[in-house]
Amino acid sequence: MDRCRDLKALFPSYAAETASRSDQLRIQLHLGDGCAACAVELERLMEAFHAIPLSLKPVPTTAGSRDKLIDEVQQTSQEPLDVPVLYPETDTNRLWKVLVGLSAIAVIAVAFWGRSQTEEVTRLQSEVERTGMMGTVDTRSLERQVLELRTTLRTTANPRAQLIDLSGNGRAARLFLDPAGGVATLSAEPFGELPDGKLHHIWLVEGTDARLLGRLPPGFSQRGGQLRFQLLGEPKENVVAIITLDPSSELPNAPGQVVLK
Amino acid sequence: MKLPDNDTLVTLVERMAIGDADALGELWDQVSPWVHAALLRMLRDEQAAELLTRRTVVEMWRLAPMWDHHVGRPLLWAMANARSLGSQWLSERRRGHQEGPATAVPSKELVLDAREPASQIGAALATLGEVGHDILEAAWFSHPVAPETVRNPAPESFGPLLRDFNRALIGG
Numbered sequence: 001m002d003r004c005r006d007l008k009a010l011f012p013s014y015a016a017e018t019a020s021r022s023d024q025l026r027i028q029l030h031l032g033d034g035c036a037a038c039a040v041e042l043e044r045l046m047e048a049f050h051a052i053p054l055s056l057k058p059v060p061t062t063a064g065s066r067d068k069l070i071d072e073v074q075q076t077s078q079e080p081l082d083v084p085v086l087y088p089e090t091d092t093n094r095l096w097k098v099l100v101g102l103s104a105i106a107v108i109a110v111a112f113w114g115r116s117q118t119e120e121v122t123r124l125q126s127e128v129e130r131t132g133m134m135g136t137v138d139t140r141s142l143e144r145q146v147l148e149l150r151t152t153l154r155t156t157a158n159p160r161a162q163l164i165d166l167s168g169n170g171r172a173a174r175l176f177l178d179p180a181g182g183v184a185t186l187s188a189e190p191f192g193e194l195p196d197g198k199l200h201h202i203w204l205v206e207g208t209d210a211r212l213l214g215r216l217p218p219g220f221s222q223r224g225g226q227l228r229f230q231l232l233g234e235p236k237e238n239v240v241a242i243i244t245l246d247p248s249s250e251l252p253n254a255p256g257q258v259v260l261k
Numbered sequence: 262m263k264l265p266d267n268d269t270l271v272t273l274v275e276r277m278a279i280g281d282a283d284a285l286g287e288l289w290d291q292v293s294p295w296v297h298a299a300l301l302r303m304l305r306d307e308q309a310a311e312l313l314t315r316r317t318v319v320e321m322w323r324l325a326p327m328w329d330h331h332v333g334r335p336l337l338w339a340m341a342n343a344r345s346l347g348s349q350w351l352s353e354r355r356r357g358h359q360e361g362p363a364t365a366v367p368s369k370e371l372v373l374d375a376r377e378p379a380s381q382i383g384a385a386l387a388t389l390g391e392v393g394h395d396i397l398e399a400a401w402f403s404h405p406v407a408p409e410t411v412r413n414p415a416p417e418s419f420g421p422l423l424r425d426f427n428r429a430l431i432g433g
Binding site (some may be wrong): 009011012013016018043044045046047048049050051052053054055056057058059060063065066067068070072073076077078079080099147150176 | 262264267270282285286288289290293294297298299301302303311314315316318322323324325326327328329333334336340341343344369375376377378380382383385386397398400401402419420423424425428430431433
């Protein structure tokens with residue numbers, strides 16, 4: 001409580017983005033500890049601060065500005081929601097295991113919070129110096145982190161999400177299917193050099209029906225990493241995934257040589 | 262002019278989040294006059310204010326899929342974006358030692374002419390008195406304060422003022 005009382009005096013300057021970096025850090029760490037009362041108070045002060053200019057008379061823009069906006073938006077891609085890759089079990093105790101796993105992640109996240117914040121301050125500092133935004137630190141990064149965490153929780157809590165392990169030739173990959181978000185995320189180790197004229201493809205197989213999920217770029221096959229695909233329709237519970245090696249000349253109609261399954 | 266309805270704006274942002282460009286146009290109609298007024302007052306440069314108003318809404322479009330009720334009301338989110346862009350513009354201008362209206366104390370006439378004292382928020386700010394009102398505006402608009410009313414407002418006066426304003430808003 002003493003900590004709350006000490007920090008509350010800093011909330012107005014935090015809301016106005018004039019708090020020092022160390023004060024910002026102290027507040028963020030405190031919020032990271034889960035103090036809901038302080039979070040609510042800070043949110044109210046931030047809302048009050050940004051309500052100040054709403055006391056002005058509104059001033060319409062010139063007539064052509066709306067059309068210019070549409071042009072500008074057509075050149076702007078929207079920020080995609082990052083699909084988290086977690087590995088819940090698929091047995092009857094899955095819910096408990098997911099909850100335990102998420103709790104462990106939360107504990108580890110809090111433990112590493114301080115260190116990551118120091119790195120974040122360094123990054124922000126260089127960003128601020130680069131853009132010349134000295135004294136106007138953007139507090140939305142914290143809100144965005146919270147949003148991403150919420151999205152992660154929402155997605156992994158979806159009981160229809162599935163995880164499929166693939167292996168073969170000493171390689172391993174995992175496919176996370178999120179039917180609610182319509183996204184499949186492939187996380188894979190490098191597959192090695194590609195034979196000339198061939199590319200890897202990933203398929204969803206339900207019974208005798210094989211559906212092409214997508215083609216893996218050569219760089220992904222060689223270096224591994226994470227790749228997302230659009231997931232059309234909801235896969236059945238017994239769906240399996242395979243990765244095949246097929247000619248690159250055209251999209252294959254049926255799976256070729258299976259390299260991971 | 263009344264502030265746009267929050268529920269309507271929430272619906273528009275949610276539609277924008279799934280790529281609905283019509284929703285963007287509707288949001289522009291509702292939000293841009295407020296953002297534009299704030300940026301005009303902050304930058305005192307019509308061309309820059311209009312450009313940054315568009316950038317504010319483009320930024321909302323870009324981040325709409327990430328938006329959550331947690332971020333706050335869409336109109337306040339817009340104002341936060343606008344301030345961030347406006348502050349950057351002002352910093353660049355000051356760094357380049359460019360003289361202009363934005364680097365000078367605004368005239369009292371300009372300040373009073375821009376205000377809408379009859380609005381709910383204007384009334385809440387008026388409860389703080391003229392000096393309090395000036396201090397909060399100076400903080401948001403990042404401009405020098407008028408020397409005849411406020412001289413270097415101390416941080417200890419800003420905090421209580423913002424809290425009083427928040428209470429007046431909730432009470433109102």
